[in-house]
Amino acid sequence: MRDVSTLLDMANVNMALRNRKTGFDRDSSFGKSDRDDRLSQVCAIAHVKVLPIQSRSFPFLSGPHFLTDGIVDDKTIRGAREAKIPLRKFTEQFKEAFFEDIETLRIKRADEFPAATDQLYIDKMIEMIAILISRGFAYQAEDKSVYFRINKFPGYGRLAHFDLTQLQSTGRVKHDEYDKEHIGDFALWKAWDEEDGDVGWESPWGRGRPGWHIECSAMATALLGEQIDIHCGGVDNIFPHHEAEIAQAEGVTGKKFVRYWLHCAHLLVDGQKMSKSLGNFYTLPDLLEKGYTGREIRYALMRVHYRAPLNFTWGGMNEARESLGRIDDWLARLRETAAEKIDKEKNTTHPDQQFEQALDDDLNISSALGFLFESIRETNRAMDRGELDSASANSWLNWWERVNSVLDLETEAEVVVPAEVAQFAKDRENARREKNWKRGDELRDRISALGWEVRDTKDGQKLTPRGRSG
Template identity: 50%
Template sequence: MNVYNSLTRRVEELKPLEGNEIRLYTCGPTVYNFAHIGNFRAYAFEDILRRVIQFNGMKIRQVMNLTDVDDKTIRGANAAGVALTDYTKTYKDAFFADLKKLNIQPAEVYPAATDHIPEMIALVQKLMEKGVAYQSEDGSVYFKVREFPGYGKLAHIDFDNQRTGLRCAADEYDKENVGDFALWKAWEESDGPVGWDSPWGRGRPGWHIECSAMSMKYLGETFDLHTGGIDNLFPHHENEIAQAEAATGKEFVRTWMHCAHLRVNGEKMSKSAGNFFTLRDLLEKGYTGREIRYVLINAHYRTGLNFAFTALEDARKALDKIDRCVAQATDGEAPEWATKHLQDFADAVNDDLNLPRAFAALFELVRDANGKGAAGTLGVFKRMDEVLGVIFFENEKKEEEIPAEVKALLDARAEARKSKNWAESDRLRDEIAALGWAVKDSKEGQTCTKKQ
């Protein structure tokens, strides 16, 4: 299994540092709002990575953090007029519900930042003792980037072109503003009741120290793999490396992997542009978690993904094509041509998670199964789906009973479509949607599924 390592900028073999287990840390959500589809592109990539590791017979221990105290969560709680814990719980619960809808496998551990303040304070203390951190006049504690020789090795920063003596209290900034970053933030009036006592006074951890402390607690001082969105590479992941390696004197992480941005119709997603979508927004439009997952994983993780509603429609058609083939598939010894497609699939996913090639192998299997017969191919489809998580097995489907009221509306809609009364058909579809059911039309007729 080969993957692209952002640290070395090379494709390298991924193999466990110890035994047969990959220890993986993934940057999880900041729980200040519902996660958007750009976030879920990264989480879907990490799910594919996890599944490919297991596909190759390795074990995995995945830790995904929940950032439940930072600048954004505090601002959100203050604006809502509620306690920070109550505010973030809403979005934690929503996040886990969304993961299920996208068939994303759960991590082994989901540590929340607010449950690990002692570990963060201990790590800051160690950095102070090592002489790479200092307390400023405002009471906050900062990391001295010039005191750590390896700073910039992940983001490839050229310090000769940097201004010196800068200090940055914000959690996020760009490479043109490299400076000492906050490990511990002194309490401010805007923090309200949020704060913890420390050797440096009341305050709260900086965002970057949270991940260094929690990852090392659950995975050790050196572990195999760390992932996140490309926007996490700098400053967050760069700062994680600096904190951990300055404290321990050891290599922090062997392999770093980053997922490229998602854009909507070729533009950066933003609320002001009207192209900002959460998973819930798409589900309310009648799309399924399965269709959304298909779109999120269909492109290579290191290339930008352009999200469009036409892609969701294409996903619906592609999945329907797969479903109709799989419905004919049976157990038994796989024909030689099917095992060849499975080998092509395995070669693709082991080549830096090349999902476009993997999907090509899947559709070659569908084509041949349709032409040569699907006997003995069910096991091959299932093996591929161990990675993809989108193939639908008719015999494993648990149908939800459609209520009589909805059935009556469906019958009326079928009659309206038969008589080409499209306005009435649309009205009935909306009425069905209001009852929590989504109608899909195809050349075979209409199907109705419970909204997720």
């Protein structure tokens, strides 16, 4: 066990949730086409690509981690105004949706869910900005906003490998530029304007609100200290957001802010960006409605390395379902073997450390799952031959407990067989005893029509819900 602190950047998720709950269909107003399509990519089903990494896939690491909740941006403020409800209440619904989703996907809860709008953190942000100004890293411009002076921070651009002199304006920025010393200077404190309505906080620089980037730096250092071990986030946030976080934190502390960055690749749907206009825009509730379970979605999203783009397809969902079924059947069989209590002179097999080793290697989930399935085949083969003793079966089950503490893929509660299905099964058993195959097959069809699969084993019939959902 190593003690690490981790931070997941929620900037993406915030946008995602807004899409999910409110169905905002914003216009591209910043000159870059596909603006909304791009936003949509990080909607509900996308964010889990990042989350399991942060929350559960550090199997053998412990320590505090948290999710930041920084939503004091223009669109949120506008949304709250249009909905005529207070900002806090407005953002609450996104949080609720978010918690529903992480529940569905079995994502381990973070230790903290700080809110950027808490006075505690606002104070921290103000404190940091004051230090940055005193050290020459920031200045208040004529528009009353406070900006970070990137020329004062030589490391700015290093994370994204950007040469600042080469930066081109995309034309997306519509104002502010004349007040800044350098086009790349970013806002630490945005002066209040009419659009903000009643959203604002008092500061030494006047009423206003925090810049987007400072929220994360402030909450991160407040909760995890001046230096954190692992910072997760989407690749699209490397620049400018993560770059800015480094500049702010290191400008204040003079210490290296983050040891490792984990940047998650994007999600595609059917090989394309997810977008409403393409008709491939899905939310988690959409998938549940289609009959897929949380663990199936979890598996489908989890099995690809975080740094590789994940292409979401229905074929992929079915593959996830089948793969999970294979695990389920293996576990059921292993448990029976473990319960046999027959310890003949059999070959004893032991799991080894490959699963952990794979995850230790930059979270190589595909390699880890590969080892899991190899193990499944080997133990199944041993059980076919009657060569797996109960002690071995138990040690494999213990191993699975460890593996599953990371994967969290087991079915939930015992599946209850409906009375009707149970009755058909009972009738079928009688029919088969009398070798009335026709009647037996007919009953099998009826059971099948009710969504259950019946298998004949040497220990009698086994009933499984079709699709093996759980």
